[in-house]
Amino acid sequence: MITADGIFKNYGKTQALNNASLHVEEGTIHGLIGPNGSGKSTTIKILSTLVRPNRGEVSIGGVPLKKGSAIRQQIGVVPETPRLHEYLTAHEEIMSYARLSGLGRARARDRVNAVIKQLDLAMVQNQKISRFSTGMKKRVALALAMVANPPVLLLDEPMSGLDPVVRRQFKDTILGLEGKTVLVSDHDLYTVDELCTSVTILQQGRTLIEDNIDSLREKVGKVSVEIKPQDPAQISNLAAELQQMSRVTSAEVEKDRVVASVNDSEKDIPEVIRMAAIFTEIVEARPSKISLEEIFIKLSSGGDRT
Protein backbone atom coordinates (compact mmCIF):
# COMPACT_ATOMS: atom_id res chain seq x y z
CA MET A 1 0.00 0.00 0.00
CA ILE A 2 2.78 2.40 0.92
CA THR A 3 6.14 2.06 -0.74
CA ALA A 4 8.98 4.47 -0.28
CA ASP A 5 12.47 3.84 -1.51
CA GLY A 6 15.67 5.80 -1.28
CA ILE A 7 14.24 8.93 0.27
CA PHE A 8 16.61 11.79 0.95
CA LYS A 9 15.66 15.03 2.62
CA ASN A 10 17.84 17.91 3.70
CA TYR A 11 16.86 20.87 5.80
CA GLY A 12 19.69 23.19 4.95
CA LYS A 13 22.70 21.34 6.26
CA THR A 14 20.72 18.91 8.39
CA GLN A 15 20.19 15.58 6.70
CA ALA A 16 16.85 14.50 8.03
CA LEU A 17 16.50 11.49 5.75
CA ASN A 18 19.41 9.73 4.22
CA ASN A 19 18.29 6.83 2.07
CA ALA A 20 15.25 5.85 4.09
CA SER A 21 12.80 3.27 2.84
CA LEU A 22 9.45 2.05 4.02
CA HIS A 23 7.00 -0.59 2.86
CA VAL A 24 3.59 -1.04 4.38
CA GLU A 25 1.23 -3.82 3.40
CA GLU A 26 -2.40 -3.05 2.83
CA GLY A 27 -4.59 -3.50 5.89
CA THR A 28 -1.75 -3.73 8.39
CA ILE A 29 -0.65 -1.56 11.26
CA HIS A 30 2.96 -0.73 10.69
CA GLY A 31 5.31 0.85 13.20
CA LEU A 32 7.89 3.48 12.38
CA ILE A 33 10.34 3.66 15.19
CA GLY A 34 13.58 5.41 15.90
CA PRO A 35 15.15 7.75 18.43
CA ASN A 36 14.51 11.51 18.49
CA GLY A 37 15.60 13.20 15.30
CA SER A 38 15.84 9.97 13.33
CA GLY A 39 13.42 11.27 10.70
CA LYS A 40 10.08 9.74 11.64
CA SER A 41 8.11 12.96 11.36
CA THR A 42 9.94 13.93 8.19
CA THR A 43 8.94 10.59 6.66
CA ILE A 44 5.29 11.11 7.60
CA LYS A 45 5.33 14.68 6.30
CA ILE A 46 6.71 13.42 3.00
CA LEU A 47 4.06 10.71 2.76
CA SER A 48 1.36 13.28 3.41
CA THR A 49 2.78 15.60 0.70
CA LEU A 50 3.47 18.38 3.18
CA VAL A 51 7.21 18.16 2.63
CA ARG A 52 8.99 17.48 -0.64
CA PRO A 53 11.78 14.91 -0.62
CA ASN A 54 15.02 15.80 -2.37
CA ARG A 55 15.10 12.38 -3.88
CA GLY A 56 13.22 9.09 -3.65
CA GLU A 57 10.43 6.99 -5.06
CA VAL A 58 7.23 7.14 -3.08
CA SER A 59 3.78 5.82 -3.86
CA ILE A 60 0.63 5.18 -1.90
CA GLY A 61 -1.89 2.71 -3.28
CA GLY A 62 0.01 2.74 -6.54
CA VAL A 63 -0.31 6.51 -6.90
CA PRO A 64 3.02 8.31 -7.19
CA LEU A 65 3.74 11.14 -4.76
CA LYS A 66 3.68 13.71 -7.56
CA LYS A 67 -0.09 13.35 -7.84
CA GLY A 68 -0.54 15.20 -4.61
CA SER A 69 -4.30 15.47 -4.60
CA ALA A 70 -4.84 11.78 -5.42
CA ILE A 71 -2.41 10.85 -2.64
CA ARG A 72 -4.20 13.07 -0.16
CA GLN A 73 -7.50 11.54 -1.10
CA GLN A 74 -6.19 8.29 0.33
CA ILE A 75 -4.65 9.51 3.56
CA GLY A 76 -5.48 11.03 6.89
CA VAL A 77 -2.64 12.45 8.94
CA VAL A 78 -2.35 13.14 12.65
CA PRO A 79 0.58 15.39 13.58
CA GLU A 80 2.82 14.89 16.58
CA THR A 81 1.40 17.88 18.43
CA PRO A 82 -1.73 18.82 16.53
CA ARG A 83 -2.35 22.56 16.23
CA LEU A 84 -5.92 23.45 15.49
CA HIS A 85 -7.89 26.64 14.94
CA GLU A 86 -8.29 27.67 18.55
CA TYR A 87 -11.16 30.01 17.79
CA LEU A 88 -13.34 27.19 16.47
CA THR A 89 -15.27 24.55 18.36
CA ALA A 90 -14.36 20.91 17.85
CA HIS A 91 -17.50 20.39 15.80
CA GLU A 92 -16.76 23.41 13.60
CA GLU A 93 -13.19 22.29 13.01
CA ILE A 94 -14.16 18.75 12.07
CA MET A 95 -17.02 20.00 9.91
CA SER A 96 -14.87 22.47 8.03
CA TYR A 97 -12.21 19.83 7.47
CA ALA A 98 -14.86 17.50 6.08
CA ARG A 99 -16.16 20.20 3.76
CA LEU A 100 -12.62 21.14 2.71
CA SER A 101 -12.12 17.50 1.82
CA GLY A 102 -14.93 17.93 -0.65
CA LEU A 103 -17.75 16.21 1.22
CA GLY A 104 -21.17 17.63 0.46
CA ARG A 105 -23.20 19.10 3.29
CA ALA A 106 -25.31 16.05 4.09
CA ARG A 107 -22.50 13.55 3.77
CA ALA A 108 -20.22 15.76 5.85
CA ARG A 109 -22.82 15.95 8.60
CA ASP A 110 -23.11 12.15 8.71
CA ARG A 111 -19.37 11.59 8.76
CA VAL A 112 -18.78 14.29 11.38
CA ASN A 113 -21.36 12.76 13.67
CA ALA A 114 -19.89 9.32 13.11
CA VAL A 115 -16.33 10.26 14.03
CA ILE A 116 -17.46 12.40 16.95
CA LYS A 117 -19.23 9.37 18.30
CA GLN A 118 -16.39 7.01 17.52
CA LEU A 119 -13.84 9.19 19.28
CA ASP A 120 -16.06 10.06 22.19
CA LEU A 121 -16.09 13.78 21.46
CA ALA A 122 -19.83 14.30 21.76
CA MET A 123 -19.60 15.92 25.20
CA VAL A 124 -17.06 18.54 24.15
CA GLN A 125 -17.93 19.06 20.51
CA ASN A 126 -19.38 22.51 21.07
CA GLN A 127 -16.53 23.81 23.19
CA LYS A 128 -13.82 26.07 21.84
CA ILE A 129 -10.64 24.18 21.01
CA SER A 130 -8.60 26.79 22.92
CA ARG A 131 -9.91 25.17 26.08
CA PHE A 132 -8.85 21.65 25.09
CA SER A 133 -6.08 19.58 26.66
CA THR A 134 -3.41 17.86 24.57
CA GLY A 135 -5.31 14.58 24.70
CA MET A 136 -8.52 16.18 23.52
CA LYS A 137 -6.73 17.96 20.70
CA LYS A 138 -5.24 14.64 19.65
CA ARG A 139 -8.68 13.12 19.55
CA VAL A 140 -9.93 15.99 17.41
CA ALA A 141 -6.91 15.57 15.12
CA LEU A 142 -7.67 11.88 14.78
CA ALA A 143 -11.28 12.74 14.02
CA LEU A 144 -10.08 15.08 11.25
CA ALA A 145 -7.90 12.37 9.79
CA MET A 146 -10.77 9.92 9.80
CA VAL A 147 -13.65 12.13 8.74
CA ALA A 148 -13.25 11.66 5.00
CA ASN A 149 -12.79 7.93 5.61
CA PRO A 150 -9.43 7.52 3.83
CA PRO A 151 -7.95 4.00 3.52
CA VAL A 152 -4.58 5.04 4.92
CA LEU A 153 -3.86 6.73 8.25
CA LEU A 154 -0.51 8.27 9.09
CA LEU A 155 -0.21 8.79 12.83
CA ASP A 156 2.82 10.66 14.14
CA GLU A 157 3.35 9.61 17.75
CA PRO A 158 -0.37 9.23 18.45
CA MET A 159 0.22 7.94 21.95
CA SER A 160 2.64 10.53 23.28
CA GLY A 161 1.37 12.86 25.95
CA LEU A 162 -1.73 10.85 26.72
CA ASP A 163 -2.85 9.65 30.10
CA PRO A 164 -3.35 5.88 30.51
CA VAL A 165 -7.11 6.06 30.02
CA VAL A 166 -6.99 8.03 26.78
CA ARG A 167 -4.03 5.97 25.71
CA ARG A 168 -6.03 2.82 26.05
CA GLN A 169 -8.92 4.40 24.19
CA PHE A 170 -6.60 5.41 21.38
CA LYS A 171 -5.09 1.97 21.26
CA ASP A 172 -8.52 0.40 21.00
CA THR A 173 -9.56 2.85 18.32
CA ILE A 174 -6.47 2.15 16.25
CA LEU A 175 -6.73 -1.60 16.69
CA GLY A 176 -10.41 -1.39 15.82
CA LEU A 177 -9.83 0.34 12.49
CA GLU A 178 -10.96 -2.35 10.15
CA GLY A 179 -9.45 -2.67 6.74
CA LYS A 180 -7.29 0.42 7.13
CA THR A 181 -3.62 0.67 6.50
CA VAL A 182 -2.06 2.47 9.43
CA LEU A 183 1.43 3.83 9.92
CA VAL A 184 2.23 4.64 13.55
CA SER A 185 5.43 6.38 14.53
CA ASP A 186 6.79 6.38 18.03
CA HIS A 187 10.06 6.33 19.84
CA ASP A 188 8.42 4.25 22.52
CA LEU A 189 8.85 0.68 21.36
CA TYR A 190 6.30 -0.59 23.80
CA THR A 191 3.57 1.31 21.97
CA VAL A 192 4.58 -0.05 18.62
CA ASP A 193 4.86 -3.54 20.07
CA GLU A 194 1.28 -3.28 21.31
CA LEU A 195 -0.17 -2.07 18.06
CA CYS A 196 1.84 -3.24 15.13
CA THR A 197 2.55 -6.42 13.28
CA SER A 198 5.47 -5.05 11.33
CA VAL A 199 8.02 -2.30 11.86
CA THR A 200 10.53 -0.08 10.18
CA ILE A 201 13.40 1.07 12.31
CA LEU A 202 14.95 4.39 11.42
CA GLN A 203 18.23 5.68 12.63
CA GLN A 204 19.84 8.93 11.60
CA GLY A 205 17.56 9.15 8.61
CA ARG A 206 18.35 5.68 7.38
CA THR A 207 16.22 2.55 7.47
CA LEU A 208 18.02 0.15 9.74
CA ILE A 209 15.59 -2.70 9.42
CA GLU A 210 12.16 -3.50 8.04
CA ASP A 211 10.47 -6.63 9.27
CA ASN A 212 7.59 -8.32 11.01
CA ILE A 213 7.85 -7.94 14.71
CA ASP A 214 7.73 -11.71 15.13
CA SER A 215 10.42 -12.53 12.64
CA LEU A 216 12.47 -9.67 13.99
CA ARG A 217 12.32 -11.22 17.41
CA GLU A 218 13.33 -14.51 15.93
CA LYS A 219 16.26 -13.02 14.13
CA VAL A 220 17.63 -11.42 17.20
CA GLY A 221 16.51 -14.42 19.20
CA LYS A 222 12.88 -14.13 19.88
CA VAL A 223 12.72 -16.50 22.78
CA SER A 224 15.59 -17.15 25.07
CA VAL A 225 16.20 -18.88 28.33
CA GLU A 226 18.48 -17.78 31.11
CA ILE A 227 20.18 -20.60 32.99
CA LYS A 228 22.20 -20.11 36.14
CA PRO A 229 24.44 -23.04 37.07
CA GLN A 230 25.31 -23.74 40.69
CA ASP A 231 29.01 -23.75 39.95
CA PRO A 232 30.16 -20.46 38.41
CA ALA A 233 33.19 -22.23 36.96
CA GLN A 234 30.87 -24.22 34.74
CA ILE A 235 29.35 -21.18 33.01
CA SER A 236 31.49 -21.15 29.89
CA ASN A 237 31.38 -24.92 29.58
CA LEU A 238 27.62 -24.84 29.81
CA ALA A 239 27.48 -22.17 27.13
CA ALA A 240 29.65 -24.25 24.85
CA GLU A 241 27.55 -27.33 25.49
CA LEU A 242 24.24 -25.57 24.78
CA GLN A 243 25.68 -23.97 21.67
CA GLN A 244 26.04 -27.46 20.23
CA MET A 245 22.32 -28.08 20.38
CA SER A 246 20.67 -27.69 17.02
CA ARG A 247 17.75 -25.86 18.55
CA VAL A 248 19.89 -23.17 20.11
CA THR A 249 20.90 -20.28 17.89
CA SER A 250 23.26 -18.72 20.35
CA ALA A 251 24.39 -19.23 23.89
CA GLU A 252 26.14 -16.36 25.55
CA VAL A 253 27.61 -15.80 28.95
CA GLU A 254 26.08 -12.92 30.82
CA LYS A 255 27.46 -12.37 34.31
CA ASP A 256 26.59 -15.46 36.31
CA ARG A 257 24.30 -17.04 33.76
CA VAL A 258 24.02 -18.35 30.24
CA VAL A 259 21.48 -16.85 27.89
CA ALA A 260 20.47 -19.33 25.23
CA SER A 261 18.32 -18.18 22.36
CA VAL A 262 16.20 -20.80 20.72
CA ASN A 263 15.41 -21.25 17.13
CA ASP A 264 11.76 -21.77 16.75
CA SER A 265 9.47 -21.31 19.58
CA GLU A 266 8.95 -21.59 23.25
CA LYS A 267 8.43 -25.36 22.89
CA ASP A 268 12.19 -25.74 22.72
CA ILE A 269 12.79 -24.22 26.11
CA PRO A 270 12.11 -27.30 28.30
CA GLU A 271 14.48 -29.33 26.15
CA VAL A 272 17.24 -26.77 26.59
CA ILE A 273 16.72 -26.69 30.32
CA ARG A 274 16.77 -30.50 30.45
CA MET A 275 20.07 -30.59 28.58
CA ALA A 276 21.54 -27.99 30.90
CA ALA A 277 20.39 -29.94 33.92
CA ILE A 278 22.05 -33.09 32.62
CA PHE A 279 25.29 -31.22 32.04
CA THR A 280 25.48 -29.50 35.38
CA GLU A 281 23.48 -28.62 38.42
CA ILE A 282 21.39 -25.53 37.83
CA VAL A 283 19.86 -23.21 40.40
CA GLU A 284 17.66 -21.12 38.15
CA ALA A 285 16.19 -21.29 34.66
CA ARG A 286 13.98 -18.55 33.31
CA PRO A 287 12.53 -18.11 29.82
CA SER A 288 12.54 -14.53 28.60
CA LYS A 289 10.95 -12.80 25.68
CA ILE A 290 13.17 -10.23 24.09
CA SER A 291 11.47 -6.88 23.77
CA LEU A 292 11.67 -4.48 20.88
CA GLU A 293 13.60 -2.25 23.19
CA GLU A 294 16.37 -4.80 23.38
CA ILE A 295 16.20 -5.44 19.66
CA PHE A 296 16.55 -1.78 19.10
CA ILE A 297 19.50 -1.34 21.43
CA LYS A 298 21.12 -4.40 20.00
CA LEU A 299 20.66 -3.27 16.43
CA SER A 300 21.59 0.30 16.90
CA SER A 301 24.70 -0.45 18.92
CA GLY A 302 25.77 -2.83 16.20
CA GLY A 303 24.54 -0.47 13.50
CA ASP A 304 26.96 1.67 11.59
CA ARG A 305 27.53 5.24 12.65
CA THR A 306 29.14 6.35 9.48
Add this chain to the structure above:
Amino acid sequence: MSGLLSMLFGYMYLTWLEFRYLVSRRTRASYIIFILIFGMSLYGISIQDYSAQGMETTEILGELEIGDAPLIDMLIFIFIFGMSTFASATGGEAPAIVIPAQLGVTLIIIVSIFLGINMVSRLGAKNAASTISREKESRTLYLYASTTNTRPAIYLAKLKAAYLTTLPMIAIMFLGVYWIWTSYFGSPDMVTMQSTFQSLLFNMVIMTLCTTILFTSLGSLVSTLKREEESAVSLSRKFTTLAAALTTLWLLLPIFAVTGGKMYSLIETLTMLSPITLDLIVLYGNESTLLIQYAGIQLAAAAVLTILGIIVFIRQDIEY
Protein backbone atom coordinates in the same frame (compact mmCIF):
# COMPACT_ATOMS: atom_id res chain seq x y z
CA MET B 1 -14.72 13.07 -11.95
CA SER B 2 -15.86 12.84 -8.35
CA GLY B 3 -12.32 13.82 -7.41
CA LEU B 4 -12.59 16.95 -9.51
CA LEU B 5 -15.96 17.79 -8.09
CA SER B 6 -14.79 17.31 -4.52
CA MET B 7 -11.83 19.58 -5.24
CA LEU B 8 -14.19 22.22 -6.53
CA PHE B 9 -16.36 21.94 -3.42
CA GLY B 10 -13.26 22.09 -1.24
CA TYR B 11 -12.04 25.17 -3.08
CA MET B 12 -15.33 27.00 -2.73
CA TYR B 13 -15.61 26.10 0.91
CA LEU B 14 -12.07 27.27 1.57
CA THR B 15 -12.84 30.63 -0.02
CA TRP B 16 -15.92 30.95 2.12
CA LEU B 17 -14.07 29.97 5.34
CA GLU B 18 -11.31 32.48 4.70
CA PHE B 19 -13.72 35.23 3.74
CA ARG B 20 -15.73 34.66 6.89
CA TYR B 21 -12.59 34.72 9.01
CA LEU B 22 -11.25 37.89 7.41
CA VAL B 23 -14.52 39.77 7.65
CA SER B 24 -15.29 38.77 11.21
CA ARG B 25 -11.77 39.09 12.63
CA ARG B 26 -9.78 41.53 10.62
CA THR B 27 -11.96 43.74 8.50
CA ARG B 28 -14.89 45.16 10.44
CA ALA B 29 -12.87 48.01 11.90
CA SER B 30 -11.43 48.79 8.47
CA TYR B 31 -14.92 49.09 7.02
CA ILE B 32 -15.96 51.54 9.71
CA ILE B 33 -12.82 53.63 9.37
CA PHE B 34 -13.23 53.62 5.61
CA ILE B 35 -16.80 54.82 5.78
CA LEU B 36 -15.81 57.57 8.22
CA ILE B 37 -12.82 58.88 6.31
CA PHE B 38 -14.24 58.50 2.84
CA GLY B 39 -17.52 59.96 4.03
CA MET B 40 -15.72 62.92 5.55
CA SER B 41 -13.86 63.64 2.35
CA LEU B 42 -17.08 63.49 0.36
CA TYR B 43 -18.74 65.71 2.90
CA GLY B 44 -15.87 68.14 2.49
CA ILE B 45 -16.74 68.38 -1.17
CA SER B 46 -20.46 68.54 -0.64
CA ILE B 47 -20.40 71.56 1.65
CA GLN B 48 -18.77 73.74 -0.97
CA ASP B 49 -20.97 76.10 -2.89
CA TYR B 50 -20.72 75.23 -6.56
CA SER B 51 -23.68 77.15 -7.75
CA ALA B 52 -22.23 80.60 -7.86
CA GLN B 53 -19.87 80.29 -10.78
CA GLY B 54 -18.19 78.20 -13.39
CA MET B 55 -21.26 76.10 -14.01
CA GLU B 56 -20.98 75.36 -17.62
CA THR B 57 -17.36 75.88 -18.28
CA THR B 58 -16.17 74.30 -21.49
CA GLU B 59 -12.84 73.48 -19.99
CA ILE B 60 -13.91 70.25 -18.45
CA LEU B 61 -11.92 67.40 -17.04
CA GLY B 62 -11.31 65.60 -20.30
CA GLU B 63 -9.38 68.46 -21.74
CA LEU B 64 -6.74 68.53 -19.09
CA GLU B 65 -3.62 66.79 -20.20
CA ILE B 66 -1.79 64.01 -18.42
CA GLY B 67 0.83 65.37 -16.13
CA ASP B 68 -1.16 68.51 -15.66
CA ALA B 69 -1.39 68.50 -11.95
CA PRO B 70 -4.63 69.44 -10.30
CA LEU B 71 -2.82 71.18 -7.49
CA ILE B 72 -1.73 73.99 -9.75
CA ASP B 73 -5.36 74.80 -10.50
CA MET B 74 -6.12 74.66 -6.87
CA LEU B 75 -3.20 76.83 -5.83
CA ILE B 76 -4.18 79.44 -8.39
CA PHE B 77 -7.74 79.31 -7.27
CA ILE B 78 -6.88 79.65 -3.60
CA PHE B 79 -4.56 82.56 -4.44
CA ILE B 80 -7.27 84.34 -6.43
CA PHE B 81 -9.82 83.55 -3.79
CA GLY B 82 -7.55 84.95 -1.11
CA MET B 83 -6.91 88.15 -3.05
CA SER B 84 -10.53 88.70 -3.97
CA THR B 85 -11.98 88.07 -0.57
CA PHE B 86 -9.24 89.84 1.33
CA ALA B 87 -11.11 93.12 1.32
CA SER B 88 -14.40 91.78 2.54
CA ALA B 89 -12.68 89.64 5.12
CA THR B 90 -10.90 92.61 6.61
CA GLY B 91 -14.22 94.42 6.49
CA GLY B 92 -15.64 91.91 8.98
CA GLU B 93 -17.65 89.84 6.48
CA ALA B 94 -17.30 86.09 6.46
CA PRO B 95 -16.70 85.17 2.80
CA ALA B 96 -18.37 82.07 1.42
CA ILE B 97 -15.97 79.74 -0.27
CA VAL B 98 -16.94 79.54 -3.88
CA ILE B 99 -15.43 76.78 -5.95
CA PRO B 100 -15.91 76.35 -9.69
CA ALA B 101 -17.42 73.04 -10.76
CA GLN B 102 -14.31 72.05 -12.63
CA LEU B 103 -12.28 72.32 -9.49
CA GLY B 104 -14.90 70.43 -7.57
CA VAL B 105 -14.33 67.49 -9.86
CA THR B 106 -10.63 67.81 -9.28
CA LEU B 107 -11.19 67.76 -5.58
CA ILE B 108 -13.23 64.60 -5.82
CA ILE B 109 -10.46 62.98 -7.77
CA ILE B 110 -7.49 63.95 -5.73
CA VAL B 111 -8.91 63.82 -2.27
CA SER B 112 -11.65 61.26 -2.18
CA ILE B 113 -10.74 58.81 -4.90
CA PHE B 114 -7.07 58.80 -4.05
CA LEU B 115 -7.97 58.23 -0.44
CA GLY B 116 -10.49 55.57 -1.39
CA ILE B 117 -8.21 53.59 -3.71
CA ASN B 118 -5.45 53.79 -1.16
CA MET B 119 -7.61 52.44 1.64
CA VAL B 120 -9.17 49.70 -0.47
CA SER B 121 -5.84 48.41 -1.76
CA ARG B 122 -4.43 48.64 1.73
CA LEU B 123 -7.18 46.42 3.02
CA GLY B 124 -6.73 43.92 0.20
CA ALA B 125 -2.97 43.74 0.72
CA LYS B 126 -3.27 43.49 4.48
CA ASN B 127 -5.89 40.76 4.43
CA ALA B 128 -4.05 38.78 1.77
CA ALA B 129 -0.82 39.13 3.76
CA SER B 130 -2.54 37.57 6.73
CA THR B 131 -3.96 34.53 4.93
CA ILE B 132 -1.07 32.08 4.68
CA SER B 133 1.37 33.64 7.15
CA ARG B 134 -1.27 33.40 9.87
CA GLU B 135 -1.71 29.68 9.31
CA LYS B 136 2.04 29.19 9.17
CA GLU B 137 2.49 30.99 12.44
CA SER B 138 -0.13 28.86 14.16
CA ARG B 139 1.07 25.77 12.27
CA THR B 140 -2.41 25.09 11.01
CA LEU B 141 -1.58 25.17 7.32
CA TYR B 142 -1.56 21.36 7.27
CA LEU B 143 -5.30 21.49 7.95
CA TYR B 144 -5.69 22.70 4.37
CA ALA B 145 -2.61 21.17 2.78
CA SER B 146 -3.52 17.65 3.88
CA THR B 147 -6.94 17.79 2.22
CA THR B 148 -7.51 17.05 -1.45
CA ASN B 149 -7.12 20.74 -2.25
CA THR B 150 -4.00 21.50 -4.25
CA ARG B 151 -1.56 24.18 -3.17
CA PRO B 152 -2.52 26.49 -6.06
CA ALA B 153 -6.17 26.05 -5.07
CA ILE B 154 -5.40 26.93 -1.45
CA TYR B 155 -3.39 29.95 -2.54
CA LEU B 156 -6.04 31.18 -4.95
CA ALA B 157 -8.95 30.55 -2.60
CA LYS B 158 -7.31 32.60 0.12
CA LEU B 159 -6.34 35.34 -2.32
CA LYS B 160 -9.87 35.44 -3.65
CA ALA B 161 -11.29 35.68 -0.15
CA ALA B 162 -9.00 38.61 0.66
CA TYR B 163 -10.07 40.29 -2.57
CA LEU B 164 -13.74 39.75 -1.84
CA THR B 165 -13.39 41.62 1.44
CA THR B 166 -12.56 44.78 -0.50
CA LEU B 167 -15.64 44.69 -2.71
CA PRO B 168 -17.99 46.29 -0.16
CA MET B 169 -15.57 49.22 0.08
CA ILE B 170 -15.46 49.61 -3.69
CA ALA B 171 -19.25 49.58 -3.72
CA ILE B 172 -19.30 52.33 -1.08
CA MET B 173 -16.83 54.35 -3.16
CA PHE B 174 -19.03 54.00 -6.19
CA LEU B 175 -22.19 54.97 -4.34
CA GLY B 176 -20.50 57.88 -2.57
CA VAL B 177 -19.11 59.44 -5.71
CA TYR B 178 -22.36 58.79 -7.53
CA TRP B 179 -24.32 60.48 -4.77
CA ILE B 180 -22.07 63.53 -4.67
CA TRP B 181 -22.34 63.93 -8.37
CA THR B 182 -26.06 63.57 -8.73
CA SER B 183 -26.74 65.87 -5.80
CA TYR B 184 -24.42 68.65 -6.85
CA PHE B 185 -23.81 68.33 -10.55
CA GLY B 186 -26.85 66.40 -11.63
CA SER B 187 -29.06 69.28 -12.69
CA PRO B 188 -30.09 69.34 -16.34
CA ASP B 189 -28.22 72.56 -17.02
CA MET B 190 -24.94 70.74 -16.62
CA VAL B 191 -25.37 68.45 -19.60
CA THR B 192 -21.80 68.59 -20.78
CA MET B 193 -20.61 67.24 -17.49
CA GLN B 194 -22.88 64.21 -17.53
CA SER B 195 -20.86 62.14 -19.98
CA THR B 196 -17.63 63.17 -18.32
CA PHE B 197 -19.04 61.98 -15.07
CA GLN B 198 -20.22 58.67 -16.43
CA SER B 199 -16.85 57.76 -17.79
CA LEU B 200 -15.17 59.06 -14.63
CA LEU B 201 -17.30 56.77 -12.53
CA PHE B 202 -16.71 53.84 -14.85
CA ASN B 203 -12.96 54.44 -14.95
CA MET B 204 -12.83 54.81 -11.21
CA VAL B 205 -14.49 51.45 -10.60
CA ILE B 206 -12.36 49.62 -13.18
CA MET B 207 -9.10 51.11 -11.98
CA THR B 208 -9.93 50.55 -8.32
CA LEU B 209 -10.74 46.91 -9.02
CA CYS B 210 -7.48 46.45 -10.91
CA THR B 211 -5.30 48.23 -8.37
CA THR B 212 -6.89 46.24 -5.58
CA ILE B 213 -6.21 42.97 -7.43
CA LEU B 214 -2.61 44.05 -7.81
CA PHE B 215 -2.13 44.89 -4.13
CA THR B 216 -4.01 41.79 -3.00
CA SER B 217 -1.74 39.63 -5.15
CA LEU B 218 1.25 41.37 -3.64
CA GLY B 219 -0.12 40.72 -0.16
CA SER B 220 -0.53 37.01 -0.94
CA LEU B 221 3.02 36.75 -2.17
CA VAL B 222 4.25 38.47 0.99
CA SER B 223 2.13 36.05 2.98
CA THR B 224 3.87 33.00 1.53
CA LEU B 225 7.29 34.51 2.09
CA LYS B 226 6.78 35.31 5.77
CA ARG B 227 6.37 32.97 8.69
CA GLU B 228 4.58 35.41 10.95
CA GLU B 229 1.34 37.20 10.37
CA GLU B 230 2.44 40.49 11.91
CA SER B 231 5.58 40.80 9.83
CA ALA B 232 3.70 39.90 6.64
CA VAL B 233 1.00 42.46 7.34
CA SER B 234 3.47 45.17 8.20
CA LEU B 235 5.50 44.50 5.04
CA SER B 236 2.36 44.69 2.92
CA ARG B 237 1.48 47.98 4.63
CA LYS B 238 4.88 49.34 3.71
CA PHE B 239 4.18 48.63 0.04
CA THR B 240 0.85 50.43 0.08
CA THR B 241 2.33 53.34 2.02
CA LEU B 242 5.12 53.60 -0.51
CA ALA B 243 2.60 53.63 -3.35
CA ALA B 244 0.59 56.36 -1.62
CA ALA B 245 3.73 58.40 -1.03
CA LEU B 246 4.74 58.14 -4.68
CA THR B 247 1.28 59.20 -5.78
CA THR B 248 1.43 62.15 -3.41
CA LEU B 249 4.55 63.20 -5.34
CA TRP B 250 2.45 63.20 -8.48
CA LEU B 251 -0.03 65.54 -6.87
CA LEU B 252 2.85 67.79 -5.89
CA LEU B 253 4.40 67.78 -9.36
CA PRO B 254 3.59 71.49 -9.98
CA ILE B 255 5.77 72.38 -7.03
CA PHE B 256 8.64 70.36 -8.44
CA ALA B 257 8.02 71.91 -11.81
CA VAL B 258 9.45 75.08 -10.32
CA THR B 259 12.74 73.30 -9.58
CA GLY B 260 12.61 72.04 -13.17
CA GLY B 261 15.00 69.88 -15.17
CA LYS B 262 16.37 66.57 -14.01
CA MET B 263 14.79 66.59 -10.62
CA TYR B 264 11.36 66.99 -12.16
CA SER B 265 11.69 64.16 -14.65
CA LEU B 266 13.15 61.87 -11.97
CA ILE B 267 10.17 62.48 -9.73
CA GLU B 268 7.82 62.07 -12.67
CA THR B 269 9.31 58.65 -13.41
CA LEU B 270 9.30 57.63 -9.76
CA THR B 271 5.71 58.53 -9.20
CA MET B 272 4.64 56.43 -12.18
CA LEU B 273 5.84 53.36 -10.29
CA SER B 274 2.81 53.64 -8.07
CA PRO B 275 -0.29 51.95 -9.49
CA ILE B 276 -2.41 54.59 -7.81
CA THR B 277 -0.70 57.27 -9.90
CA LEU B 278 -1.73 55.34 -12.98
CA ASP B 279 -5.30 55.31 -11.69
CA LEU B 280 -5.38 59.04 -11.17
CA ILE B 281 -3.86 59.65 -14.58
CA VAL B 282 -6.61 57.55 -16.15
CA LEU B 283 -9.27 59.45 -14.22
CA TYR B 284 -7.68 62.73 -15.04
CA GLY B 285 -7.02 61.96 -18.68
CA ASN B 286 -10.41 60.33 -19.13
CA GLU B 287 -9.41 58.38 -22.21
CA SER B 288 -10.36 54.80 -22.89
CA THR B 289 -7.00 53.92 -24.45
CA LEU B 290 -5.28 54.98 -21.26
CA LEU B 291 -7.74 52.96 -19.25
CA ILE B 292 -7.06 49.80 -21.25
CA GLN B 293 -3.33 50.34 -21.16
CA TYR B 294 -2.98 51.01 -17.45
CA ALA B 295 -5.57 48.48 -16.34
CA GLY B 296 -3.75 45.95 -18.52
CA ILE B 297 -0.40 46.76 -16.92
CA GLN B 298 -1.85 46.32 -13.45
CA LEU B 299 -3.59 43.04 -14.24
CA ALA B 300 -0.46 41.66 -15.87
CA ALA B 301 1.59 42.62 -12.82
CA ALA B 302 -1.00 40.96 -10.58
CA ALA B 303 -0.84 37.78 -12.66
CA VAL B 304 2.95 37.69 -12.45
CA LEU B 305 2.89 38.16 -8.67
CA THR B 306 0.24 35.45 -8.29
CA ILE B 307 2.12 32.93 -10.42
CA LEU B 308 5.28 33.72 -8.47
CA GLY B 309 3.44 33.26 -5.19
CA ILE B 310 1.97 29.92 -6.28
CA ILE B 311 5.38 28.64 -7.36
CA VAL B 312 6.90 29.67 -4.02
CA PHE B 313 4.01 28.09 -2.13
CA ILE B 314 4.16 24.80 -4.06
CA ARG B 315 7.83 24.47 -3.28
CA GLN B 316 7.47 25.18 0.40
CA ASP B 317 7.62 22.57 3.12
CA ILE B 318 4.69 22.75 5.49
CA GLU B 319 5.42 22.12 9.15
CA TYR B 320 2.86 20.84 11.55
